[in-house]
Amino acid sequence: MIALLASLLLATLTLDLREGSLTYTLVHKLHEVQGVTHALEGRAQVQPDGIGRVQVRAKVATFDSGNSNRDEHMREVTHEAAHPYATVKGTLSGLAFPLKSPAEVTLHATVELNGVKQAAEIPIKLTPEGARVRAKFAVSLSLDAFQIDRPELLFVKVDDRVLLSGELLFEEAK
Amino acid sequence: MFCAAVLLCAACLGRPPPAESVTDSEWSSANMCHSVYSRLDLSGDQWSTAQLMRALCTVLLILAPLAARAQGTSAQGTLAQQAASQPPPTPPSLVPPTQKPARVSPAGAPPAKTPPPSADAQSPSSPSDDFDLLPKEKLVDSARVAEIERKATLRRSMLQLHQLGGFLTLGALSVTVISGQLNYHDKYGGGGDTGRYRSLHQISAYGSAAIFAATGLLAVLAPNTSDKPVRLDTATLHKILVSIATAAMLSEVVLGPLTSGAEGSLRQRDLALAHQIIGYTALATTAAGFLVLTF
Numbered sequence: 001m002i003a004l005l006a007s008l009l010l011a012t013l014t015l016d017l018r019e020g021s022l023t024y025t026l027v028h029k030l031h032e033v034q035g036v037t038h039a040l041e042g043r044a045q046v047q048p049d050g051i052g053r054v055q056v057r058a059k060v061a062t063f064d065s066g067n068s069n070r071d072e073h074m075r076e077v078t079h080e081a082a083h084p085y086a087t088v089k090g091t092l093s094g095l096a097f098p099l100k101s102p103a104e105v106t107l108h109a110t111v112e113l114n115g116v117k118q119a120a121e122i123p124i125k126l127t128p129e130g131a132r133v134r135a136k137f138a139v140s141l142s143l144d145a146f147q148i149d150r151p152e153l154l155f156v157k158v159d160d161r162v163l164l165s166g167e168l169l170f171e172e173a174k
Numbered sequence: 175m176f177c178a179a180v181l182l183c184a185a186c187l188g189r190p191p192p193a194e195s196v197t198d199s200e201w202s203s204a205n206m207c208h209s210v211y212s213r214l215d216l217s218g219d220q221w222s223t224a225q226l227m228r229a230l231c232t233v234l235l236i237l238a239p240l241a242a243r244a245q246g247t248s249a250q251g252t253l254a255q256q257a258a259s260q261p262p263p264t265p266p267s268l269v270p271p272t273q274k275p276a277r278v279s280p281a282g283a284p285p286a287k288t289p290p291p292s293a294d295a296q297s298p299s300s301p302s303d304d305f306d307l308l309p310k311e312k313l314v315d316s317a318r319v320a321e322i323e324r325k326a327t328l329r330r331s332m333l334q335l336h337q338l339g340g341f342l343t344l345g346a347l348s349v350t351v352i353s354g355q356l357n358y359h360d361k362y363g364g365g366g367d368t369g370r371y372r373s374l375h376q377i378s379a380y381g382s383a384a385i386f387a388a389t390g391l392l393a394v395l396a397p398n399t400s401d402k403p404v405r406l407d408t409a410t411l412h413k414i415l416v417s418i419a420t421a422a423m424l425s426e427v428v429l430g431p432l433t434s435g436a437e438g439s440l441r442q443r444d445l446a447l448a449h450q451i452i453g454y455t456a457l458a459t460t461a462a463g464f465l466v467l468t469f
Contacts, residue, residue: 043307081322
């Protein structure tokens, strides 16, 4: 039994996030705002049976919308001091590594923001790039669902929906 | 091949082989050949035949285990095929308990297809997050968090008022500039120098200066909750523009009374023109500082 577990653990493929970006897109009556971060941490594990687990997180303070006041405002409404990270983690299945061709999978994810967790189904497009795997995704979330007091400009709040998109490059852990 | 070898040995002895010896899968092929070999009667007058039979059985003894191994391999292949057709076992518990584990495909077979994603996206009822692949986050200092939250609340209130002050400043400045233009036209543009716009211009000018100052102070005195790097962004542009507007407003606060006090002097018109240009500059930069935030 121990040998079986050991062999399974040895056979589990671990991928580390090498580079990537997470972007949020907010819509206001007057304009559209995009905040980007490249300071990401992430790891994925894929079992021989094709089931994988993924965790990616970014510090809320690292998102840059091109306006430092707006970024500070975002940090305030997400209570960044108490909840410094935005995290996405979840499981997916049907993975076959090494990836031979582009594949589309669904991450059964939990998104954590402002200390609130919400389940989400996130479609991910995987593309092999040599020994690396590039993952692209986009998911629409509700700010109200995360109990975020929506930011406002000129007394007009931003829309409830926020688009969270990402492009992540994973590489086998060394 | 194994069966043929046994039949050949039996035929040489003139005895049929036991039926069960062929069909019994557990029967040892080596023992069978040894049994056949021991039944040979090697007397002197049958030496040549016996030698021949002994040599033949020796060959069979060598070949029988090989034949049995070949049959065993074939049987194992059949078992593997049968196992592949059976429902495979569930995988070990690397999957979180909330996630229904998928079936393991047999070695070499393609992984099972996943069902299409469910429609209940963002339902908090199906979390699959009871694992951590990354190091744990550092614990936050609750006292520091409370202090930051307090500052953030105050900052937000002050910046809300700052936005309200921005609206009021723009309105008051617009009235000031318009009344100033009318006053200029009345005095130097053939309006008859009636002075009917003078009071309105003075009141709106002092009012807009006061609102402008209060609005600026609300932004300057709002507590910062984090260190912000200095860089060229829309917030910086806003600050640059309203700084120009502030300089213009300060100039107007001095230039306005100077112009008014130069009544009867030849330089009053020059002062009034400068006052007018700076007034427009204050309005334009304030409006630009307002608009730049909407990008």
